[in-house]
Amino acid sequence: MRFASHRDIARALERALRRADVPVAFSAGFSPHPKVSYTGAAPTGVASEAEYLELTLAQEREPARVGTDIDAAMPDGIDIIEVVEARVPGLAERLQASVWRVELDGVGTDEAERAVGAYLAAETVEVERMTKKGHRRFDTRPAVVGIDVCRDPGRAPREQDTTYAILRMVVRHTTPAVRPDDVLTGLRHVADLAPQSPVTVTRLAQGPLNEATGAIADPLAVDRNDSGPADDAEERGDSAPQPSAPMTGPR
Secondary structure, eight states: OTTOOHHHHHHHHHHHHHHTTOOBOBOOSSSOOBOEEEESOOOTTOEESOOEEEEOBSSOOOHHHHHHHHHHHSOTTOOOOOOOOOOSSOHHHHOOEEEEEEEEETOOHHHHHHHHHHHHHOSOOEEEEEETTEEEEEEOGGGEEEEEEESOOOOOGGGTTOOEEEEEEEEEOOSSOOOHHHHHHHHHHHHOOOOSSOOEEEEEEEEOEETTTTEEOOTTHHHHOTTOHHHHHHHHHHHSOOTTSOOOSOO
């Protein structure tokens, strides 16, 4: 599923909506299409445990039933984790940053920590990438809130002699988007960090960013909680993960 594109996922969802007989609303006009809004989709080649979309229904239906019906109709490898009723607008604005897990084969933890230290100490780390607007050069450093190196990745017995490191990055959503591979390119520029094989990247979370602590909160908490935005914001702050804390194993 890492190599399924965003378009592949969208087509799979539309087929699942038809199979599950979900009363999705359609746009008006000459060519109607389902009212499904995606935001912050993960790049092709990257796995994710935290993708979000907004779905407009033509009829009222229990969110739990919608989730169960769609999940049963989706292909293996794509799971509907939760469906909530949208109570507060602006989901896209809540997805301010992402937490990424990056596995580097052939890179030791000491080498990874030296590279991360050099990257975080740099004021600017520019990289070049082809974007929709053509070849662009941009600074990746302002988007990176923090990078932790896992000292104990919890290896299986057969992997004890394998050299690899695990990074956990918290990256702001910016324009142009700074992706994990852009950060890895920056690590190569500032510290000559070059994994021996393609890296494995997984998005673990995305949501509101606490600039003071670097924590990523639950973007659906305000929809799930009837107590109101003020009370809910406090709850998100208490329960949110602390990405700047040292890692003790895979997450």
